[in-house]
Amino acid sequence: xxxxxxxxxxxxxxxxxxxxxxxxxxxxxxxxHKRINRLSVFTLxxxxxxxxxxxxxxxxxxxxxxxxxxxxxxxxxxxxxxxxDVYGEYPFDNVPRVWSEAVEKFSEDTLMEYGxxxxxxxxxxxxxxxxxxxxxxxxxxxHSSDIGHYIGDGHVPLHTTVNYNGQLTGQKGIHGFWESRxxxxxxxxxxxxxxxxxxxxxxxxxxxxxxxxxxxxHVPEVFAQEIRLTKEFxxxxxxxxxxxxxxxxxNYSYEFSEAYEKSLDGxxxxxxxxxxxxxxxxxxxxxxxxxxxxxxxxxxxALTDEEIEEQKELDNKSNGGKIKGxxxxx
Numbered sequence: 001x002x003x004x005x006x007x008x009x010x011x012x013x014x015x016x017x018x019x020x021x022x023x024x025x026x027x028x029x030x031x032x033h034k035r036i037n038r039l040s041v042f043t044l045x046x047x048x049x050x051x052x053x054x055x056x057x058x059x060x061x062x063x064x065x066x067x068x069x070x071x072x073x074x075x076x077x078x079x080x081x082x083x084x085d086v087y088g089e090y091p092f093d094n095v096p097r098v099w100s101e102a103v104e105k106f107s108e109d110t111l112m113e114y115g116x117x118x119x120x121x122x123x124x125x126x127x128x129x130x131x132x133x134x135x136x137x138x139x140x141x142x143h144s145s146d147i148g149h150y151i152g153d154g155h156v157p158l159h160t161t162v163n164y165n166g167q168l169t170g171q172k173g174i175h176g177f178w179e180s181r182x183x184x185x186x187x188x189x190x191x192x193x194x195x196x197x198x199x200x201x202x203x204x205x206x207x208x209x210x211x212x213x214x215x216x217x218h219v220p221e222v223f224a225q226e227i228r229l230t231k232e233f234x235x236x237x238x239x240x241x242x243x244x245x246x247x248x249x250x251n252y253s254y255e256f257s258e259a260y261e262k263s264l265d266g267x268x269x270x271x272x273x274x275x276x277x278x279x280x281x282x283x284x285x286x287x288x289x290x291x292x293x294x295x296x297x298x299x300x301x302a303l304t305d306e307e308i309e310e311q312k313e314l315d316n317k318s319n320g321g322k323i324k325g326x327x328x329x330x
């Protein structure tokens with residue numbers, strides 16, 4: 001009986017090892033997106049911070065709504081990335097920064113196939129500015145949360161390359177490894193999130209492309225360090241198991257993750273820090289461009305029954321559903 005139990009346990013472990021995939025969250029992972037949006041609030045000036053702090057939990061929780069919409073809305077996934085390296089070589093001067101010019105040069109179908117993150121961010125800033133002008137509380141909160149998400153995505157190197165999950169170089173799984181596994185392991189105790197105060201952004205379009213190009217500049221190092229360390233770590237040291245409820249999930253080991261984190265010399269921390277400051281700066285810029293309306297007059301958020309049901313439906317579709325479009329874990 002004891003022998004059978006041991007064989008059974010071993011068999012289960014082998015089964016989990018062979019069948020489970022590396023646990024991969026999307027776009028910084030829910031944890032990181034929430035943390036980034038939350039901390040961005042504290043970069044704001046006195047005229048804004050009271051309003052945003054009063055809605056801190058909303059801004060935090062809804063930081064992941066754009067990822068949830070990827071399970072429910074066709075085309076949503078295109079807003080989260082741009083495979084800018086398919087168009088040429090860094091710094092991609094051949095890619096028009098204006099949407100209409102980019103469509104004329106490459107066609108809208110091509111742009112949609114390889115992602116529209118920078119163009120979408122510019123459109124989102126227009127929406128947030130109009131929401132401030134109209135003093136529309138619900139839209140201010142929605143667009144603020146969404147902009148925080150998309151800016152966060154723009155700071156991830158793997159959101160700027162066609163080899164977004166290492167699928168072209170035999171490094172499948174690196175997407176979730178860089179943006180989810182490492183931050184969840186090391187950010188709380190090791191990262192410095194004191195980033196200073198939000199600043200006014202003079203040229204939104206230029207700033208958006210600056211963010212994208214900075215991320216793209218890190219792509220070679222993201223892949224190179226993982227390749228180097230893989231040669232030093234045998235599989236039984238590179239991977240480990242995490243318990244998630246009753247399920248064992250194959251994941252990158254703490255030791256491998258720590259070595260990778262160190263090899264990048266603060267890259268992930270720096271990208272998170274920059275995302276936090278830039279989100280606050282974009283919120284601040286939209287508010288200034290809208291004429292600095294008094295946010296303290298907007299009152300409390302009250303959702304209708306229909307809006308509550310819509311959120312529940314979105315949550316349900318993203319819970320175990322299938323992504324409509326690109327799945328960064330594949």
